[in-house]
Amino acid sequence: MSVAARSINKLLSMTNIDLWNETMKRVKSGWIACLLVVSFVVSPALVVAETAVQAAKGPYEKIEQITADLLDAIEQHKEDYPANELAFFAALNSILDTSVDFKYIAKQVMGPYAETASTEQRGLFAQTFRYGLVETYGRGLMGYSGQEMVLLSHADIKPGQRKVVVKQEIRGADGGYPLAYTMAFKKSTGQWMILNMTINGISLRKTFQSQFVQSAKKLGGDIDQVIAGWK
Numbered sequence: 001m002s003v004a005a006r007s008i009n010k011l012l013s014m015t016n017i018d019l020w021n022e023t024m025k026r027v028k029s030g031w032i033a034c035l036l037v038v039s040f041v042v043s044p045a046l047v048v049a050e051t052a053v054q055a056a057k058g059p060y061e062k063i064e065q066i067t068a069d070l071l072d073a074i075e076q077h078k079e080d081y082p083a084n085e086l087a088f089f090a091a092l093n094s095i096l097d098t099s100v101d102f103k104y105i106a107k108q109v110m111g112p113y114a115e116t117a118s119t120e121q122r123g124l125f126a127q128t129f130r131y132g133l134v135e136t137y138g139r140g141l142m143g144y145s146g147q148e149m150v151l152l153s154h155a156d157i158k159p160g161q162r163k164v165v166v167k168q169e170i171r172g173a174d175g176g177y178p179l180a181y182t183m184a185f186k187k188s189t190g191q192w193m194i195l196n197m198t199i200n201g202i203s204l205r206k207t208f209q210s211q212f213v214q215s216a217k218k219l220g221g222d223i224d225q226v227i228a229g230w231k
Helices: 003-015 021-026 031-040 050-055 058-077 085-097 102-110 119-141 204-218 223-228
Strands: 148-151 163-172 175-186 191-199
Touching: 058 085, 058 119, 058 163, 058 175, 058 191, 085 119, 102 119, 102 191, 102 204, 119 223, 191 204, 204 223
Parallel strands: none
Antiparallel strands: 148 163, 163 175, 175 191
């Protein structure tokens, strides 16, 4: 079992989330897809407090835009899927490119090994990490069945504010789960980017970091082998 798969299984058992049984059967490591799809793809079942809509600013609007773009991508590719799977993945990659800071997240996942890794190794892991998430995410999207999402009330973004936590709640048949995005404003691009996601108190970034570090220790610090096994 790959490092990524072990990390996925660990977090799945910790959160005890079982929203998409059928998707999980088709996608062995599908809990990431489940989380991201439920988090981003807001169906007509979305419930948003009126005050939240009125107070929506940059990062909240960003999530709404991701939602619209993803729904459009699903609509365009679902009929011919999986024959057009690569085209679908490319579309998702384009959408998430300006929304998720994959390089930052991948560096954090590497933990202390990011400091000893070469520029080439950091770049390769960021690419490997990104492709793995996009592919798992994409396969999960095609099994989305529309859970209810609630965007919780929030305050206005203050002038000069560079970080914010966007809070939501996933509501399924088995109960509700709190979800939060940590987002940061990047001056270089003028974009709000997702840096981490936490569900039911479990950090996605920290969970993957734990798996990376454990794997690196077992392999005697051989970062190349860790990256090669991260699928």
